[in-house]
Amino acid sequence: MKSDERRFDSVVSNIDWVLLASAALLSIFGLIMIYSATMRTGAPATFVGRQLFATIIGLILCALMIWLNYRTLSDFAPHFYIFSTLMLVAVLIFGSQIRGTRGWFNLGLFNFQPVEAAKIFFITTLAAYLSANWKSIFRLGRLAMPAAALALHVALILLQPDFSSAIVYFPVFIFMIYFAGANVIHIAYTVLFGLIAVGIPLAATYVKIKHPEAIKTVVGGFIYSASYDINTALMALGAAAAIIFFLWWIIHNLRFRMPFIFAASLVIVLFAGTFSSFVVSRSLREYQRRRLIVFVDPNIDPLGSGYNIIQSQIAVGSGRFFGKGIFAGSQSGLGFLPEQHTDFIFSVIGEETGFVGSAVFLGIYFLFIWRILAVVRDARDRTGSLMAAGIGVMFIFYCVTNIAMALGLAPVTGLPLPFVSYGGSSIVSSWMAVGILESIYARRFTY
Template identity: 35%
Template sequence: MYRKSSFKRSPLQDLFIHWQQMDWPILFLAVGLTFFGGVMIRSTGLNKPVAYWLQHWSFGAIGLAIAFAIARISYNNLLRWHWVTYGLTNGLLVAVDFMGSSAKGAQRWISIAGFNMQPSEFAKVGMIITLAAILHRRPANTLPTFFSALAIMIPPWLLVFIQPDLGTSLVFGAIALGMLYWANAKPGWLLLLVSPLASAILDSISQPAWIAWAVLMGVVAWFTLPMRWVTSILAIAMNIAAGMLGQVLWHVLKDYQKARIVVFLDPDKYPLGAGYHLIQSRIAIGAGEFWGQGLNQGTQTQLNFIPEQHTDFIFSAIGEELGFVGAICLLATFFVLCWRMLRVASQAPNNFGSLLAIGVLLMISFQVVVNISMTIGIAPVTGIPLPWISYGGSALITNFVAIGLVESVANYRRKFTV
């Protein structure tokens, strides 16, 4: 006869019983980055009347509560609602055109109860959920599944692009390409997909390189697509046409988008105009040297040489005030965070959970790479924020929602030995 177990859970164990298998390092790192972001935002805005850093922490607390709520619910429930999510995503993006507010040449925000919401930020998570739901049923190693996933991505991507929001549209592209690769799409297909963009760029740099690239894409099509002769000729023709249309596409861009590209190639050409941000950012990061000038001590930062530094150019303040050491520590933190998310993706009990986690990983890592690259001058300025660090309520809450999805996958995975 068995006796009743005398084991009794502590109140603390009862409190966290629904989050037993969560990946706590991911959550702690996200919270730590949010706290650090508030500290740096305060450093960039000491002379400003609005306490952006307090607002940043407030939005972070809201996002953390949402992440805990999402982590408690099984991510598999999203499978039944992924078309609803997709519909809401596109509906909000369409609503921006009718009731959205504009700033700096773009119409991106909707005001709800006095708060400005940016639907394009939440659309990233909506796209991850939709693509994960589509690709988990059938891998992307067949052309019908590959093109059906692309067809689903195009409407929200197009709605974001015409706002215009070039930065977020690039994030959409990175998410789609990475998730397709994770779902077993052939790398050659992905290369052919982005090849017209490369042709449009190469045509303006070197025509021999452009022609060589077009021929190379014909070779890739020969080895990866059916009907070899037809698809190879089409691939070459498509890339030649893309190069010839490069000038036409240039005129489609808004003036400020053109300026960002020109400035990336030669920022010193407009030292007091479009190149001002980038030049001052590089000066600030260089001035930080190895150890930095100290928190709240950076000359470029404290004297407001870099406008709106608390948003997209927050990394320049980190580089100036905390130096090379602070920048490396931040990069190491992001690396560990991304590695933990990759670990969750590889341990997920099904394809849907794995694709959700990898989609969030792609969203975060792409934004980190592009944001830091643009502040040091090796990528065009695209308006992509630094996750959890840059000021912005919609972006911050979106990142916590995404982390909540990853934690849900971790919380409902099987136990693995590592």
């Protein structure tokens, strides 16, 4: 009994208070900005209240995660993965539909989005797997299992369909296998695969909107129809495969040393990517494609999706050095900003606190990420390091895409700004992740 107490004491005394404090600061910052962003609705207190409630739940989960040894997460990794997969299946059957996405459990008092928990468990499971197989992770075959686990989760999420939540799986997966020691060539192929899978539907949409006359030509029409018609796609792929093998044959005959497997795997990636693009194409809604396209060219849809980017840029820019003052933003106050309390909360920060405030805000984020790096460095084993690194990649990806989106530097993907954006499930899972990080850090001396 006594030893238990002492152990818990040592855990608490070894917590990284800077990490905790920076996350708490971001949460408080978020509550203030949500109040400001929802004033126009006439009931900002409701929004802040709900967010506060979610933060408290998040803090409780955070404490629970600190108390729970992170080794439990890796020892029972398959159980956690199966549990999160079952949640994703259950939400498709019993979940309630909000804005066309069947992704929420209605728990009466609040709605819970299982995908937010699922991705945390995916990270812990992946970390456990990678560290258990660390000796042979450079082999491609060792990556098949995690890739299948990834594909299953992503497929279930796309069935909801929730494109934005599925995106984060990819950078997390790629960076984690890279950290764990996977072969860089394999990763390059994986990225190529992803680019083809997502690139084809987007390119098709772009051409359709921007250059409809290109579709009418023979070659353009053929390539365009390959993006939705499986037979045409097979013909195009056949042609591509023939060219690749022919090139390999030439290089081979020129007596350059190049294994046949290079050409063969390239062809396989091409095929797999194209077929996956059909799945992506089905799960992307028209408005989501437009959003992604508008990033390339906001003028395609100046009053629709492009409008958001332009208004957000005006908002951030008009903050100038000191900002217009908290609760005094005119862009946000007049309702020019879309979804300003969720996805575009950074525009409100930029407008109302200016460069100074934004820089301080980014500084806190930087501090937060820097402390995560410390956790990665100081963890007592590979599992802990990988888990922390995965969580770090997740946070970085969210922050960077969200802020870049508000500045018009990245497509409007609907990803939240962790700790700050309005949204209960996101805040709860962010705090849960902080708990896991602290659990790793606090046990860095434990043997």
